[in-house]
Amino acid sequence: MAVKRRTFAGMNGLSLIQSDLSVGVSMKVLNKLYTLMFTVFFITASLLSIQVYAGDEWWKSITKQLETKDETRAGELSIGEMGDAFKQALQIGSENVVNQLGGVNGFNGDASIHIPLPDEMDMVRGMLDKVGMSAMVDDLELKLNRAAEAATPKAKALFVQSISEMTFDDVKTIYEGPQDSATQYFKSKMSQSLATEMEPIVKETLASVGAVQAYDSVMGKYQSMPFVPDVKADLTSHVVEKGMEGIFYYIAKEEAAIRQDPMKQTTELLQKVFGVN
Secondary structure (H helix, E strand, C coil), X not given: CHHHHHHHHHHHHHHHHHHHHHHHHXXXXXXXXXXXXXXXXXXXXXXXXXXXXXXXHHHHHHHHHHHHCCCCCCCCCCHHHHHHHHHHHHXXXXXXXXHHHCCCCCCCCCCCCCCCCCHHHHHHHHHHHHCCCHHHHHHHHHHHHHHHHHHCCHHHHHHHHHHHCCCHHHHHHHHHXXXXXHXXXXXXXXXXXXXXXXXXXXXXXXXXXXXXXXXXXXXXXXXXXXXXXXXXXXXXXXXXXXXXXHHHHHHHHHHHHHHHCHHHCCCHHHHHHHCCC
């Protein structure tokens, strides 16, 4: 009987050992499953965070470095390079704008910046339209846009000068500012000089393309009509003002594009600074 008890006890002990082993194996399996689930979750979260970083966080990352004035990025990128890269991006953007608007139909063919006749001439257009002379007015409007296109290349050197004069603090302010802060910087720095540079070109072009003669013809026809009020318009000032508005309109768009996707720029420095590692 004692042997049987020992046998029974031995068998019972073996059962207990087998039960403990089963629990141990189950716990190991569960631990592996938990580890696997956590790993999958971590990888998924990491991939999502990388996508968000690529689309937006690069700007905050560079801004943070500018705020703290870290000397390097990944041991390679200096503060000077970050400032130079942003200047380079703005220079490329401004050159794109000048080349676009300074070409044929840069203003005339673009509904967003097409230069209309001065508001003072709305009545003139309306009266001449009624008597079948709208073509004269359309021709005058075309010549105004041609004058703006001819004067726009003068802006290129002024953009280069304004960008070259940017200090580190200017760049930092632009980084931290609104989406059009670089555009506002350009306006404050070069509006007066740009108007001065454009005015003689516009005036000369208005004469050479026949805008002055066209204006005189339009006004002559208008004034020949009975009981019409007197109208006067300064074509040169109008073209300069609207021309500058068109230039800064597209500078703002270029700035927004740079902030959104600087990787579209292809220079080595821009890739180095704005590339997502």
